[in-house]
Amino acid sequence: MESIIYLIPIAFFVAAIGLGAFIWTVKSKQYEDPKGAANRILIEDDDKPLL
Amino acid sequence: MDDRGCPSGLEIAEPISNAADPRAFVKTQADGGYSLELLVRGAKCAGCLGRIEGAVRSIEGIEVSRLNLSNGRFTAEWHKKDLEPRQIVQNIVDLGYGAMPFQSQTADAQKDKDARELLLAMTVAGVASMFVMMFSEPIWIANKYGEMGTGTRTLFHWLSALIALPAGAYSGRPFFKSAWAALSKGHANMDVPISLAIILTAFLSLYATANRGQHAFFDAIVMLEFFLLIGRYLDHKLRQRSRIAAQELLALQAVTAQRLNADGTTTSVAVGNIETGDTLIILPGDRFPVDGIVLDGTTQGDFSMITGETAPVLIGEGFEVRAGVLNISGRVTYKATKRSDDSFLSEIARLIEAGEQSKSKYVRLADKAASAYVPVVHGAALITFVGWLLVGAGFEKAIWNACSVLIITCPCALGLAVPAVQVVASGRLFKSGILVKAGDALERLANVTNVVFDKTGVLTLGQPHLVNQSEISPSDLANAALLARASRHPLARAIARLAGPGKSVKSANEVPGFGIEGEIEGKKARMGRAEWVGAKIDEQSETELWFKLGDENPICFKFEDTLRKDTPKTIKALKDMGFEVEILSGDRKAAVEKAAIEAGIENYRAELSPFDKAARLDELKAQGKNALMVGDGLNDAPSLAKAYVSIAPAAAADASQSASDLVFQGDELGAVLEAIKVGKLAKARVLENFYFSAAYNLITVPIAILGHITPQFAAIAMSTSSIIVSLNALRLYKAKK
Numbered sequence: 001m002e003s004i005i006y007l008i009p010i011a012f013f014v015a016a017i018g019l020g021a022f023i024w025t026v027k028s029k030q031y032e033d034p035k036g037a038a039n040r041i042l043i044e045d046d047d048k049p050l051l
Numbered sequence: 052m053d054d055r056g057c058p059s060g061l062e063i064a065e066p067i068s069n070a071a072d073p074r075a076f077v078k079t080q081a082d083g084g085y086s087l088e089l090l091v092r093g094a095k096c097a098g099c100l101g102r103i104e105g106a107v108r109s110i111e112g113i114e115v116s117r118l119n120l121s122n123g124r125f126t127a128e129w130h131k132k133d134l135e136p137r138q139i140v141q142n143i144v145d146l147g148y149g150a151m152p153f154q155s156q157t158a159d160a161q162k163d164k165d166a167r168e169l170l171l172a173m174t175v176a177g178v179a180s181m182f183v184m185m186f187s188e189p190i191w192i193a194n195k196y197g198e199m200g201t202g203t204r205t206l207f208h209w210l211s212a213l214i215a216l217p218a219g220a221y222s223g224r225p226f227f228k229s230a231w232a233a234l235s236k237g238h239a240n241m242d243v244p245i246s247l248a249i250i251l252t253a254f255l256s257l258y259a260t261a262n263r264g265q266h267a268f269f270d271a272i273v274m275l276e277f278f279l280l281i282g283r284y285l286d287h288k289l290r291q292r293s294r295i296a297a298q299e300l301l302a303l304q305a306v307t308a309q310r311l312n313a314d315g316t317t318t319s320v321a322v323g324n325i326e327t328g329d330t331l332i333i334l335p336g337d338r339f340p341v342d343g344i345v346l347d348g349t350t351q352g353d354f355s356m357i358t359g360e361t362a363p364v365l366i367g368e369g370f371e372v373r374a375g376v377l378n379i380s381g382r383v384t385y386k387a388t389k390r391s392d393d394s395f396l397s398e399i400a401r402l403i404e405a406g407e408q409s410k411s412k413y414v415r416l417a418d419k420a421a422s423a424y425v426p427v428v429h430g431a432a433l434i435t436f437v438g439w440l441l442v443g444a445g446f447e448k449a450i451w452n453a454c455s456v457l458i459i460t461c462p463c464a465l466g467l468a469v470p471a472v473q474v475v476a477s478g479r480l481f482k483s484g485i486l487v488k489a490g491d492a493l494e495r496l497a498n499v500t501n502v503v504f505d506k507t508g509v510l511t512l513g514q515p516h517l518v519n520q521s522e523i524s525p526s527d528l529a530n531a532a533l534l535a536r537a538s539r540h541p542l543a544r545a546i547a548r549l550a551g552p553g554k555s556v557k558s559a560n561e562v563p564g565f566g567i568e569g570e571i572e573g574k575k576a577r578m579g580r581a582e583w584v585g586a587k588i589d590e591q592s593e594t595e596l597w598f599k600l601g602d603e604n605p606i607c608f609k610f611e612d613t614l615r616k617d618t619p620k621t622i623k624a625l626k627d628m629g630f631e632v633e634i635l636s637g638d639r640k641a642a643v644e645k646a647a648i649e650a651g652i653e654n655y656r657a658e659l660s661p662f663d664k665a666a667r668l669d670e671l672k673a674q675g676k677n678a679l680m681v682g683d684g685l686n687d688a689p690s691l692a693k694a695y696v697s698i699a700p701a702a703a704a705d706a707s708q709s710a711s712d713l714v715f716q717g718d719e720l721g722a723v724l725e726a727i728k729v730g731k732l733a734k735a736r737v738l739e740n741f742y743f744s745a746a747y748n749l750i751t752v753p754i755a756i757l758g759h760i761t762p763q764f765a766a767i768a769m770s771t772s773s774i775i776v777s778l779n780a781l782r783l784y785k786a787k788k
Binding site for chain 2 (some may be wrong): 008011015018019022023026027029031032033034035036039040041042043
């Protein structure tokens with residue numbers, strides 16, 4: 001049972017990261033234009049490799 | 052890239068001169084920059100997106116150029132002071148898309164914020180319920196097999212509380228707010244028992260945990276909120292779509308006009324600032340913004356939006372025009388006799404508003420269910436509490452059992468019953484090209500008894516259609532199209548549409564009321580009325596267009612506004628289903644009679660004003676009939692708003708689309724039939740879901756009252772009922788047509 005001392009905080013931490021990431025996507029308005037986002041990947045004009 | 056269905060690829064753009072001056076819509080940002088919002092129509096694919104954003108970005112000084120493909124809003128931002136905003140609009144219009152400056156409303160920004168908050172609340176509740184489950188599962192199992200010590204169990208309860216209480220408080224805000232608003236006005240809504248259950252459960256679970264008790268219901272709090280919030284979010288999304296359509300109407304009205312000053316200069320004024328007595332210049336392609344009298348110039352007016360009459364009307368000096376008439380061919384100056392607020396368009400707008408208010412009095416099924424449900428739930432919980440006290444149980448046990456009644460009856464299934472069905476039904480209709488703007492429209496569709504049609508653009512295609520194409524050689528058509536492309540006359544546009552995109556003559560001269568002339572391959576060409584091109588006939592018809600090239604014989608193009616292909620079939624099907632069908636039209640009697648006979652409708656009224664149409668709908672309402680209105684013109688807008696439920700084709704006037712509950716695309720009137728069928732199916736599913744929820748409560752409530760509900764049972768029963776309701780809604784998608 002000692003393991004839960006470590007496991008529970010880890011579980012909290014992992015869930016917090018996931019939730020935090022989701023809140024960030026909502027706050028930065030990433031769900032305002034789902035149709036646009038789906039189509040934007042097809043535009044090649046100024047597509048540069050990242051590295 | 053696939054360009055099908057995009058204006059730049061196929062359609063011929065109208066020669067637009069945009070009446071709205073975008074300068075009036077530019078906003079100054081906090082950092083000294085400028086921004087402009089436009090409503091872009093016709094953008095559908097990645098190609099459109101790239102072209103539109105690229106075209107604006109190519110203007111020097113533009114920093115942000117972004118189109119939201121989901122709602123058609125375009126935003127441009129820049130810092131350069133001398134940048135001409137009209138250029139932004141022009142660049143988009145040049146690509147063949149419609150672009151209108153647009154002022155976003157603060158109320159809308161608030162609604163967008165509400166949607167984001169609902170989404171956040173829903174996710175927080177979902178994540179929290181999964182997390183709490185991680186602690187409550189072991190407790191349930193341990194309670195059964197007795198392998199967990201009191202210490203571990205209490206630790207797990209405290210950990211559940213640590214997650215469920217803050218998450219529950221956060222995600223519960225939509226319910227608390229609404230419950231409080233209702234209570235402070237002295238009545239109760241469905242959120243009152245929900246809030247009560249959440250708060251009571253939280254306190255009792257805390258109390259049990261503090262006393263190292265066996266049961267705590269922390270998982271129930273967040274799970275309840277999660278299921279209820281799914282329903283709320285779906286409902287909100289559905290309403291958001293209808294708001295976007297309403298914004299387009301506002302954009303249409305927010306235009307400017309050119310005022311001629313005493314010293315001969317012109318200034319652009321917002322339509323709202325036009326005073327009576329102002330002299331205005333109207334160019335071809337613009338609409339007359341207010342009622343007035345023509346001072347100078349001749350042109351033809353397109354009255355189809357106002358009266359439904361298809362043939363253009365000659366407008367000359369002294370003619371009294373109404374706001375909303377489209378100037379087809381010539382430049383005119385005219386004197387405003389009314390302000391914008393008193394003009395025809397505003398009268399229509401007021402009628403629409405009045406109609407919408409009467410419509411909002413409709414009590415939605417869900418609200419009806421809620422008003423019956425709330426007192427029953429409260430009553431049952433109170434009886435449980437008092438009953439347990441009377442039989443001698445302690446205060447704690449009595450309130451626990453009352454609380455489990457509140458939890459088990461919590462309308463998860465009821466909350467999902469309507470939105471789930473409406474979302475699936477709208478999805479199915481969307482696939483057949485029908486856009487549902489208001490969720491409750493589906494409910495109202497199911498109760499329709501009468502179907503009222505407008506003629507032009509509804510029973511008919513609304514566009515003149517060449518009927519003697521077989522008598523015309525392709526080369527003649529191609530030559531005629533060269534001239535036709537330079538004109539805005541409806542018949543000329545029909546030829547241009549038929550011939551497809553191509554060149555037009557370099558210098559064309561349009562003579563209002565007669566026709567258009569120009570030069571084709573060095574030869575003089577004329578198109579227009581018979582006597583103007585030199586053809587000898589007995590009687591001139593408004594639906595004929597003559598074309599003469601050089602010395603050749605004049606050719607006659609005959610047009611008709613033909614019925615939609617499936618109109619007679621649809622009318623017959625509607626009659627077979629027992630609906631009373633009638634026509635209300637603003638067009639001439641002969642034209643209406645002909646269409647009525649072809650379509651197979653016995654009841655028709657012609658030459659009606661928009662107000663007559665609205666009055667007829669009031670009459671039907673007074674007789675206790677529920678009328679479905681199908682209309683497209685601006686003259687139908689008040690009736691569309693007044694009708695019990697209304698449908699407009701996608702080619703309809705913007706105001707009519709905003710005023711109606713559903714919009715259908717494509718050339719088939721059968722969409723009306725499909726909408727009614729889906730409406731009936733949807734209502735059947737909603738009722739099934741209600742019955743199921745009622746049955747579920749009938750079984751579980753007695754068990755809860757008797758105090759036998761365990762946490763496991765509550766959790767499983769709640770989720771299964773919600774899932775069953777959602778699955779039942781999905782059945783609608785597959786139901787046969």
